Amino acid sequence: MKFDRRRLRSIHIGLSFLTICCFANARVNADEVVVLESDAARASIAVAGGGLIELRFRDHDVNPLNWSVTPDLEPETDGRPHLRGHFLCLDRWGPPSQAEQQQGMPFHGEAARVVWQVNQRPEKGAATTRAAMDCRLPLAGLKVDRELSLDGSALTVREQVTNVNPRGRIFNWVQHPSIAPPFLADTTVVDSSAQQGFVQDGPLPAARATAATWPRVQIGKQSVDLRRFIDSGDDGHDVSSFIFAESAKLGWVTASNPQHGLLIGYVWKTRHYPWLNIWRYRYRGKVAARGLEFGTTGYHQPFPALVVQRQILGRALFEYIDTGETISKSYIVFLARIPRDFDGVAKLEYQDHQLHLHERKNENPRRLMVAVKDWLD
Numbered sequence: 537m538k539f540d541r542r543r544l545r546s547i548h549i550g551l552s553f554l555t556i557c558c559f560a561n562a563r564v565n566a567d568e569v570v571v572l573e574s575d576a577a578r579a580s581i582a583v584a585g586g587g588l589i590e591l592r593f594r595d596h597d598v599n600p601l602n603w604s605v606t607p608d609l610e611p612e613t614d615g616r617p618h619l620r621g622h623f624l625c626l627d628r629w630g631p632p633s634q635a636e637q638q639q640g641m642p643f644h645g646e647a648a649r650v651v652w653q654v655n656q657r658p659e660k661g662a663a664t665t666r667a668a669m670d671c672r673l674p675l676a677g678l679k680v681d682r683e684l685s686l687d688g689s690a691l692t693v694r695e696q697v698t699n700v701n702p703r704g705r706i707f708n709w710v711q712h713p714s715i716a717p718p719f720l721a722d723t724t725v726v727d728s729s730a731q732q733g734f735v736q737d738g739p740l741p742a743a744r745a746t747a748a749t750w751p752r753v754q755i756g757k758q759s760v761d762l763r764r765f766i767d768s769g770d771d772g773h774d775v776s777s778f779i780f781a782e783s784a785k786l787g788w789v790t791a792s793n794p795q796h797g798l799l800i801g802y803v804w805k806t807r808h809y810p811w812l813n814i815w816r817y818r819y820r821g822k823v824a825a826r827g828l829e830f831g832t833t834g835y836h837q838p839f840p841a842l843v844v845q846r847q848i849l850g851r852a853l854f855e856y857i858d859t860g861e862t863i864s865k866s867y868i869v870f871l872a873r874i875p876r877d878f879d880g881v882a883k884l885e886y887q888d889h890q891l892h893l894h895e896r897k898n899e900n901p902r903r904l905m906v907a908v909k910d911w912l913d
Contacts, residue, residue, distance in 0.1 A: 537580065541912075542711070547620065548742055550807065551636050553575070553648045556666070557576065559903075566585045567576040568582070568584065568665075568896065569581060569582055569590075569622065570617075570654055570657070570667055570669065571658060572658045572667055572684060572689060572691070573658070573660070573665060573666075573668075573684045574665055574688055575594075575878040576593060576594060577591065577592065577593055577594060577688065577689040577691075577763075577771075577871060578591075578594055579591050579684070579691050579696070580666075581652075581669070582620065582855040583651060584616070584618075584652075585617030585618065585620070585623060585647075585648040585649065585650070585652070586615070586620070586624060586647060586648065586652040586669065586671060586680075586682070587619070587620050587622055587648060588599060588601055588622040588693075588869070589602070589619040589620055589621035590602070591691065591765075591869060591871060592874070594690065596796075596798065598791075598793075598798055599719070600715045600791065600800040601621040601713060601714070601716075601733060601819065602716050602719075603620060603714040603715065603825050604618070604619075604620040604621075604716075605620060606819050606913070609817075610855075615826040615828075616651065616687055617648060617651065618872045619644070619648055619712075621659075621713070621715065622711065622713035623647070623648035623711070623712065624647040624648060624680070624712065625644040625647065625710040625711070625829075625831065626646070626671060626673065626680065626697065626698060626709050626710075627646070627647045627676035627678055627709075627880075628641075628643045628644065628708050628839065629645075629703075629708050629710040629813075629829075629833050629836065629839070630643065630644065630835075630838070631643055631835040631836075631838055632838055633839065636838070640675060641675050644672070644712065645673065645676060645763050645880065646673040646845065647673060647674055647680060649702070650671050650673065650674075652669045653669060653670055653671055654668075655666035655668040657681040659736060662685055663672065663909060664685050664686065664909065664910060665685070665686045666683070666684065666685045666686075667681050667682070667683075667684045668682065668683045668684070668689060670682065672700075673865030676707070677699065678699060678700065678701075678707065678857075679697070679698045679700055680695060681693060681695065681696040681698070681737075682696075683695075684694045685910045687815065687872040687904060687905070687907065687909040687910055688907050688909075688911075689749055689870055689872065690823075690868055690869075690870040690871075690891075690906055690907065690908045691869050691870070692908070692910040692911070693849070693866060693867055693868070693869070693898060694864065694865075694913060695864070695865055695866070696862050696863070696864045697709060697857065697865075698860070698861070699857040699859055699860060699862075701813055702859055702861075704776075704856060704857050704858040704859050705856060706842075706843070706854045706855065706856050706857075707841060707843075707856075707857055708831065708832050708853075708855065709809075709855065709863075709865065710809075710811075710813070710829055710830070710833065710868060711802075711809070711830050711831055711883060712719070712829045713798065713824045713827070713828050713829065714815070714827045714828075715791050715828065715869060716824065717822070719791070719796060719798065720791075720823055721823070722764070723789055723793060723794060723795050724765070724792065724793045724812070724826075725763050725764060725791070725879075725880040726762060726790070726791050726792075726826065726828065727751075727787065727789070727880045727881040727882070727896065728749075728752060728778070728788060728790070728812055729787060729788050729883075729884065730750040730778035730779070730780060730787070730789070730812045731750055731778060731779060731781055732744045732748065732749060732750075732775050732778065732849055733747060733748050733749075733750060733753070733776055733834070733847070734738075734747055734753075734776065734777060734849075735754065735755055735774065735775070735776045735802065736774070736775040736776065736777065736835075736836045737746070737774065737775075738753075738757070739753075740826070740845075741848070741849060743850060747776055747849060748776070748778075751799065753776045753847065754765070756854060762776060762814055762816075763901040765805075766823065767779060767818070769818055770818065771818050771821065772817075772818060773815060773816060773817040773818070774816050775809055775813055775814065775815050775816075775827075775836055776813070776833070777812070777814075777834030777835070777848075778811070778812045778814070778838075779811060779812075779834065779851050780812070784804055785807075786804070786805060786806050786884070787803070787806045787809060788801060789801065789803075789812060790802075790881045790884070790893070791828060791861065792878055792881065794822075794874055795876065795878060797873055797874055797875070797876060798873065798874065799871065799874045799878075799881075799904070800870070800871055801866065801869070801871075801872070801881070801884070801891075801893070802828060802830065802867055802869050802870075803841050803867065803870075803884060803886070803891065803912075804830060804863075804865075804866070804867035805866075806913065808833050808865040808866070808867075808908045809830040809834065809865065809867070810852070811830065811832065811851065812829070812830050812834075812844075812852045813827065813830070813831070813836075814826070814827065814828065814906055815829060827841070828875075830850070832854065832855050833852075833853045833854055834851065834853065834907065835848060835853045839854070866913045867912070868908060869905075870906045870908070872893065872904045874904065875902070878902075879896045880895070880896040880898060881893050881894065881895065882894050882895060882896035882901065886908070889908055889909055890906065890907055890908060891905065891908055893905075
C-alpha cells in the first residue's frame with residue numbers, strides 16, 4: 537500500500553470532523569492546571585490534554601514551553617483540549633490511516649485530546665514535589681499513568697502504558713515538547729547527541745552511509761543546519777528524524793537562548809526512546825515553533841506504512857504491547873542558567889546525581905551542572 541507523503545505532510549497536526557465529534561464530551565476548564573513548585577522552579581501541567589505547558593525558574597519570566605497550536609494547523613474549540621507545550625503522542629506519532637480517521641482517531645493519537653485525572657495533588661517534601669495523574673484512551677484501548685517529581689530545576693516524569701484491549705497490538709509513544717517565542721528566536725541554538733538521520737519529505741536512507749549527519753540535512757535544494765532556525769524563509773514546516781550511536785545509553789537534546797540566559801534540556805534512555813525528531817515551523821514569516829520530539833518511532837506515517845517499512849537505520853518504527861501488559865518509560869526535563877556568550881552544548885554526562893553539560897567551545901569550554909535527585913528508571 538502506498539501513501540502520499542506530500543499530502544500527509546500538509547497537515548502536521550490536524551483533526552477531522554469525526555474526531556471533533558468523538559471528543560465532544562471532553563469539555564473542561566482549559567485553564568485548570570496541576571502546579572508543582574520547588575525552591576527554584578515551577579512546572580504546570582494542563583488537565584485538559586495532559587500537556588506540560590510551563591517550566592520556568594521562579595524568578596524568570598520566560599517559559600520555553602508556551603507554544604499553543606495555531607489556527608492554520610488546527611482550529612481550537614472552546615472547552616476542549618488542544619495541543620500545546622509538551623504533549624504526549626500516543627498511541628501513534630503522526631496521521632491515522634484513512635479508515636482510522638473515519639472512525640475518529642486523531643492526529644498524534646488521543647492522549648492530548650482527553651481529560652486527565654489528577655490522582656495525587658502536588659505534595660512538597662523536604663526536597664521534592666510530587667504529583668500523579670492518569671488518562672484512558674478509549675479508541676486505542678490504552679491507559680496511561682504518570683508520576684512527576686520536581687527537584688530544583690529538574691522534573692522527572694515516569695509514565696506507564698497498560699494495554700486494556702483483549703488483544704495485543706503495535707503502538708508508538710512519542711514525547712512532543714515544542715518551544716516557542718520569546719525563548720525561540722534567531723539566537724536559540726539546539727544541540728543533541730543524535731547522529732544519522734533523514735528528512736521526512738526526502739528519500740529514506742538505505743544505510744548509514746546514505747543518511748544525513750546531525751545537525752546537517754538537505755531540505756529541498758537547501759543544506760540546513762538544524763542547530764539554528766531563523767525568521768528568513770517561507771511559512772510551513774519540516775520534520776527531520778535521527779538515531780543515536782549503538783553504544784549510547786542516554787539520548788539528550790537541549791535548546792539554549794543566551795539572550796535570555798536560559799537553557800532547557802531533555803535526557804532519556806535510548807532503549808526507551810531510540811529516535812529524536814526535530815520539527816520546525818514558520819508562521820506569518822516568523823519562527824513559531826520547534827519540536828524537540830523523542831520517542832519510539834522516526835517515521836511520520838500511518839501504521840500500515842510502518843508495518844511495511846519495519847526499520848530505518850537499524851531502528852524499529854513501532855513497539856508491541858500484549859494484552860494486559862504494562863510498559864514503563866521515563867525522562868527528565870531541566871532548566872539551566874547560561875552566560876550571554878554561551879555557545880551551546882557539546883556533551884552531556886550524568887554522574888553523582890548531577891547532569892554535566894559541556895559547552896561547545898574549542899578554548900576554555902565551560903561546564904554547567906544541574907542537580908538531579910530523582911534519576912531515570
